[in-house]
Amino acid sequence: MKFSKQRELILDTIMKSDIHPTADYIYNSLKKDNPNLSLGTVYRNLAQLVENGFIHKVSMPNQSDRFDKNIKPHAHIICDVCNEVYDIDSSSIKCFINNLSSEHDVDISSYNIVFKGICKSCKKADLKI
Numbered sequence: 378m379k380f381s382k383q384r385e386l387i388l389d390t391i392m393k394s395d396i397h398p399t400a401d402y403i404y405n406s407l408k409k410d411n412p413n414l415s416l417g418t419v420y421r422n423l424a425q426l427v428e429n430g431f432i433h434k435v436s437m438p439n440q441s442d443r444f445d446k447n448i449k450p451h452a453h454i455i456c457d458v459c460n461e462v463y464d465i466d467s468s469s470i471k472c473f474i475n476n477l478s479s480e481h482d483v484d485i486s487s488y489n490i491v492f493k494g495i496c497k498s499c500k501k502a503d504l505k506i
């Protein structure tokens with residue numbers, strides 16, 4: 378895949394970010410230094426980066442898609458309080474997937490699991506009140 382300058386910037390933004398950014402977030406963070414960039418270009422480049430396996434798209438229920446630099450299979454939790462998305466990469470998920478595969482005699486190649494709840498830092502903040 379040929380990398381345009383804009384595509385490189387978009388990929389770079391995702392790689393540097395730990396927050397599973399949305400297309401809007403990427404657009405807004407690049408817009409200042411790249412006034413020619415349009416939201417449409419961001420969407421188009423994101424789609425191509427996903428298609429070529431550089432990043433993953435994480436679909437969120439009733440929310441904008443998030444983009445993920447971590448392309449290994451993992452689940453997510455979205456916090457009801459701060460709306461942050463965190464990776465859940467635990468052996469219990471792998472176990473669960475393996476069990477599902479054998480119980481239903483299927484090969485699972487990918488999955489999109491999003492838990493909802495309250496994250497560690499919001500739980501801590503709540504305790505302080």
Ligand SMILES: [Zn+2]
Nearest residue numbers: 456459496499
């Ligand atoms: Zn939170």
Ligand SMILES: [Zn+2]
Nearest residue numbers: 445447463464
């Ligand atoms: Zn992730």
